[in-house]
Structure formats: C-alpha cells, structure tokens
Amino acid sequence: MTRVVVVDDQTLVRHGIRSLLEITEVAVVGEADDGRAALNVIAATEPDVVLLDLRMPRFDGIWTLARLRERGIDVPVLVLTTFDDDTLVLDALRAGARGYLLKDVTLEQLTRAVHTLAEGGTLIAPSITDRLLRAIRSGPSPVGPDAPPVQSLTERELEVLRLVAAGYGNREISEALFLAEGTVKNHVSMILLRLGARDRTNAVLRALHEGLLG
Template identity: 75%
Template sequence: MTIRVLVVDDQTLVRQGIRSLLDLTDDIEVVGEADDGMAALAAIEEHAPDVVLLDLRMPRHDGIWTLTALRDGAAQEPPAVLVLTTFDTDTLVLDAMRAGACGYLLKDVTLEQLTRAIRTLADGGTLISPSITDRLLRAVRRRRPAEGEDLPRIQPLTDRELEVLRLVAEGYSNREIARALFLAEGTVKNHVSALLVKLGARDRTNAVLRALHENVLN
C-alpha cells in the first residue's frame, strides 16, 4: 500500500527537496504541495493524503492555524499530521501537539528517520523526536489549565493499560504494540479506547499529554 503524503512549507526549495528524497522510497508518494495553511486545507480536500508534513512558521496561515482548522473544521477524519520544522521551542511543541499533531520532528532528520515517522503515523501511531521529548515533558508540567477549564479526573489504570500507554507514548502503532505485548490487535484497540476514557482524552496524542501532565508514566 502506498502512503500518500502532502508537503506543506513556504519554501519552494524545501518542498522540492523533501519530494525528491521521498521519491527514492517505494511505498511513499508525494501527492501535492502547499505553501501555507489555507492552501494546505484545499490540497487536503483535493488529494486526500494519509500524512501531512507541516512546517510551523509560514506567512499568512501558519502551522498551528492549520492544525486547529483541521481539528475543529474537518467534516471527515483529518489526515495524520507530522510537524517538520526548524523550531523546537517548548511553547511551539506543546501548542502543536495540543492542536492535533501526531508527530514532531526537526528538519535535521535523516531520510530513514523521516520515512519511519511517516510510516508510523500512517499506521496510526505517534512520534516525537527524542531530542524534543524532555522539553515537551517540562512544558506540559509547567502549563496550567486555562481559566475555567475543568479537566476530567483521571481514573486508575491497570498494569496492562500502563504498558500499552508507555508504548503509545513511544510512538508505537496498535499493530506494533500487539507484537510487543503478544496480544491480538483488537485487544490493543480495546485497551487504547479504555485509556482515552480513563484519561479523559480525545485521541492518542492528547492521552499522552494528559499522562505526562499527571505523572502517570513515571
């Protein structure tokens, strides 16, 4: 199965470079390009990509705007979004993940790292560059809930649910978790669904953020 990818970056040379690199793979196809968030939304509707590679700093409509628009306005399930940027400040990382990004990598990654991330997201997983994980954890712990925001209380997790949660946090897909824990993939899906309920999270990324904030993974 070919993974359909959309590249969103305001620099033409960067988009062309990423396309040229991904053309070297057998299972990944760049189906379109966009130079800002508004163009990205139109390209997503036109090309229906599986994964979007998204820069954060763009003129007019930037990456956070794009993520928010996809999360709040999509009539159907939006594609997985992998943030690919040169900026790794705590605030940007946390804002991107909260807005719905499934992964976050810096542009100094190798082709192997990039293709692995694309495949992970296409398979339903999440992925954050190891160099960013520690600062994300610090940012989550510093961030206080917005005024009037009433976060649901976390319910206790079973040992098995904690095992699954740790692998979700490391970017494993359901299929990879099933292999690692010697479980049926359907069983893993049930555990992930239970985690979302117990953590009061809307998706896997939000579940990891909530778990980090509440020190559940320690």
C-alpha cells in the same frame, strides 16, 4: 504506498523533500506554500499524512491545524520544522498534530515517522518529548482547577490509556495491541503530554477526573 502532502513556504524545501521521498515507499501527492492552499490540496488529494511546517507567512501551521479540526478533517499531521521552542510544540500538539520532528532528521527517521502516523501512531522527537515531560512534571497538579486543559486523544491513545489504567506495562500493552514496544512508549508519552500529566498514575487520575475512561 503511503501518500503525503508537503506544506512549506520554501519551494526548495518542498522540492527537496519530494526528491528524497521519491526513493522510498512514500509518494508526495500534493504541495502547498501556506495553510489556505494546504486545505484545498488536502481536500483534493486525501493524503494519508500531511507534512506541515509551522512558521509560514499568512496562514501558518497552527492556523492550518485549527482549520483542519474545525472542518472535521482527521488526517494525521506530522509537523516538520526547524523550531523546537516548547511553546510551539505544545501549541501544535494542542491543535491536533500527531507528530513533531525537526528538519535535521535523516530520511530513514522521516519515512519511519510518516509510516507510524499513517498506521495510527504518534511520534515526537525524543529530545523534545523528554524536555516537555520535565516541564510538565514541574508544573501544576494534573487534577484540579489549576490543571492544564485536556487535549483530544486518538482512538489508539485511548486504547493504550485504558490498558495503562488496568495496570499493564509497556511490554504487556504491546502484546495486547500487537504493537512494537517503542510505539507503545511513544503513545504513552503523547498521552502524558496531552493530559498534562506527570506520570502514568497522574494520567489515569486525570482521565478519570475528565471521564475519559467511561
């Protein structure tokens, strides 16, 4: 059973998520109402995934992601929020979030996302991904002094990136890594977002420029 911690300042939301997840193969092993409390709960329970709200008083979601990174706590974080502002999404991804969903998702979509992150994957709501990629494609060149900063890639994302660099398509990557093709597509989208790349070719160029491919 996948174990999660729910971090949200609204008690009713936390209890609602817990009640819904209790009928699935996901167990809520801890709750917190802000980032500082979350750090203590995460350290005590060592969950497989953290469900994190962004807008909280005192210590918000971005603060929490930054502290987790500083402390070397590599727990997958799924942002679950009502806000789909592009700046917030990018800030969360840059701070280390591996997933981003809005609170209007179905229980099936939420549990699928939790399991995906627990297995080392990444997942962002498709509507948000498409919008961010369009914004990136209209932005500065992904290589050079005006390029956006590169964000850390997970080991799985680096594996996918190496195969992309070798010319593999999504189906070939899925077969090579024993992943669903949809999961590979999610990884590629996240790689583009983290590298600030407009397409797969530019992602490879950026990775080479940054020395990510060895």
